[in-house]
Amino acid sequence: MTGLVPRLSRLLLGLFLYAVGIVLTMKANIGFAPWEVFHSGLSKLSGLPIGTISILTGLAIVLLVALLREKLGLGTILNMVLIGVFMNVLLAWPGFTPQRSWLLGFPLLLAGLFVIALGSYFYIGSGFGAGPRDSLMVALTRKTGLPVGVCRGSIELSAVAIGWLLGGQVGAGTVVSAFAIGLCVQLTFRLLRFDSTLVHHETLDVTLGFLGRKKQD
Numbered sequence: 001m002t003g004l005v006p007r008l009s010r011l012l013l014g015l016f017l018y019a020v021g022i023v024l025t026m027k028a029n030i031g032f033a034p035w036e037v038f039h040s041g042l043s044k045l046s047g048l049p050i051g052t053i054s055i056l057t058g059l060a061i062v063l064l065v066a067l068l069r070e071k072l073g074l075g076t077i078l079n080m081v082l083i084g085v086f087m088n089v090l091l092a093w094p095g096f097t098p099q100r101s102w103l104l105g106f107p108l109l110l111a112g113l114f115v116i117a118l119g120s121y122f123y124i125g126s127g128f129g130a131g132p133r134d135s136l137m138v139a140l141t142r143k144t145g146l147p148v149g150v151c152r153g154s155i156e157l158s159a160v161a162i163g164w165l166l167g168g169q170v171g172a173g174t175v176v177s178a179f180a181i182g183l184c185v186q187l188t189f190r191l192l193r194f195d196s197t198l199v200h201h202e203t204l205d206v207t208l209g210f211l212g213r214k215k216q217d
Helices: 004-027 034-046 050-067 074-092 102-125 132-144 148-165 172-191 204-216
Strands: none
Touching (some): 034 050, 034 172, 074 204
C-alpha cells in the first residue's frame, strides 16, 4: 500500500468520479439507477436535495452496519458524505442538462456507468474500506448465509420498489443500470488490470491510529 496522501487523493478522486457518473445516469433521463430511484422518491417526499437524501440514507445504513458489527473504514464515512455533496454541486451546475430522447439518453447512461466503474477503481484501490451500501451487502451476506448476489439483488430491488412507491423515476434505464453496472465494472477493471480482491482494506481505527502516531511524531 502506498503512502497516506496518495491514497487519500485516490479516494477523493474516486468519490468525485462516482458522483459524476451518478449524475450522468440521472441526466440521461430514461430512468434512474436503483438507489437513485430510492433517493429521488425520498427527495420528492421531503423536499430535500437528492444528494442530501443520499447522505442521510448512507448515515442510516452506516448505523445499521455498525449494529451488525461490520467493520467500517475512512472510505465508508467519506463515501457517505462526499458523494452526496458532489451530487448536489453537480446537479446545480447548468452544464448537466437532461436529455430528451433515447438516442442521446442511452449513450449518456452507459457513459455514466463507465464513469462510476472508473470511480470504483480509484475508490476501492485506495484501500480505505467499502461504501455504506456495499458494507450492508457484506453484513447481510455474513448474517444470513445467503449468496452475495441474492443479498445485493434483494437490496437493489427493495430500493427500487420503495423509491417507485414514493414517486422516484423508474424507467428502462433502471433495468439497464441494474444489469449493466456489473459488466461495466468488470470491463473497466480488466482494462486497467485491477483485481479488487487483492486490495487490503484498512479499518477506521487503524487509520486513526496511524494519524495519531504521525501527529505525535
